[in-house]
Amino acid sequence: MTAPREILLETSQGRLAGLEWRRDHAPRVLCLHGWLDNAASFIPLSEHLGQLDLVALDLPGHGLSEHRHPTARYHFIDYLFNVDAALESLGWKDCHLLGHSLGAAISAVYSAGAPERVRSIVLLDSMGPVSDTAEGTADRLRRSLVKNRRGASKVRHFDSIDQMVQARRTVSGMSETAARLICTRAARQVNGHFEWRSDPALNWVSSIIMTDEQALDLIKHVKAPALTLTATEESPWSSRAKLEQRKRAMSHARHETLRGHHHFHMDAPGEIAETVQQFIIENDQPPQRDSNEQAD
Numbered sequence: 001m002t003a004p005r006e007i008l009l010e011t012s013q014g015r016l017a018g019l020e021w022r023r024d025h026a027p028r029v030l031c032l033h034g035w036l037d038n039a040a041s042f043i044p045l046s047e048h049l050g051q052l053d054l055v056a057l058d059l060p061g062h063g064l065s066e067h068r069h070p071t072a073r074y075h076f077i078d079y080l081f082n083v084d085a086a087l088e089s090l091g092w093k094d095c096h097l098l099g100h101s102l103g104a105a106i107s108a109v110y111s112a113g114a115p116e117r118v119r120s121i122v123l124l125d126s127m128g129p130v131s132d133t134a135e136g137t138a139d140r141l142r143r144s145l146v147k148n149r150r151g152a153s154k155v156r157h158f159d160s161i162d163q164m165v166q167a168r169r170t171v172s173g174m175s176e177t178a179a180r181l182i183c184t185r186a187a188r189q190v191n192g193h194f195e196w197r198s199d200p201a202l203n204w205v206s207s208i209i210m211t212d213e214q215a216l217d218l219i220k221h222v223k224a225p226a227l228t229l230t231a232t233e234e235s236p237w238s239s240r241a242k243l244e245q246r247k248r249a250m251s252h253a254r255h256e257t258l259r260g261h262h263h264f265h266m267d268a269p270g271e272i273a274e275t276v277q278q279f280i281i282e283n284d285q286p287p288q289r290d291s292n293e294q295a296d
Contacts, residue, residue, distance in 0.1 A: 011085035017064035031056035032103025038063030048273030061199035226253035
């Protein structure tokens with residue numbers, strides 16, 4: 001097992017932390033975690049991806065990365081600019097994207113927006129952004145304003161990492177091993193107790209999200225080779241019908257359905273690692289530039 005190395009990237013969008021498993025002359029892969037997770041969520045899978053050059057980011061507000069300014073919000077679309085800035089800081093002209101949940105949604109939309117920078121995408125248990133019909137727009141905005149007016153919830157104190165692990169497992173159903181990896185990186189010790197390091201603002205109600213039509217349009221514009229691995233077809237953020245619609249929109253992709261928990265990439269990494277690694281290696285070619293694209 002190769003231990004990861006801590007990294008800190010000074011980017012135009014703020015300071016981003018992460019973990020890396022660097023291997024010269026191997027396909028470059030940027031790993032993006034899920035909501036309230038962090039870079040440690042890729043540690044189990046990294047042990048099986050020895051032929052890849054891996055960097056796993058802590059997204060803003062997560063892990064050891066900077067929080068956004070108190071007057072800013074965690075809008076989904078803003079994460080794309082963080083990814084773009086991270087690639088600039090790493091000196092990577094392009095790369096493969098490996099994303100889980102929120103990270104998978106970011107990977108898909110970034111691939112649509114910056115096709116010249118993405119060699120392939122692997123989406124773990126998400127096939128694009130959270131979206132809804134337009135009719136719920138006003139209700140969502142109202143709930144967001146009320147939530148914001150109430151302010152952040154009181155910071156919860158824990159006596160130990162063990163307590164944090166149990167709390168995370170209670171709300172997520174994660175395995176003990178997976179929860180401990182994430183909680184250890186997400187915890188900080190303050191005056192003899194432990195508390196979450198992640199930004200409380202991550203729990204806000206998004207004031208606006210994409211419509212289903214917008215999400216489908218973006219997915220249709222994913223040009224990169226794509227592999228999707230889905231375990232939870234029915235979830236609070238998606239549905240089987242919506243997933244089938246998105247599969248049709250990304251018709252060139254390879255879609256596989258698995259049995260398991262939302263964090264299957266942590267609980268059973270060996271079951272998907274060879275598929276993921278071979279897909280990336282087989283598609284390790286520079287993205288084709290559209291003949292209509294204008295040079296910078």
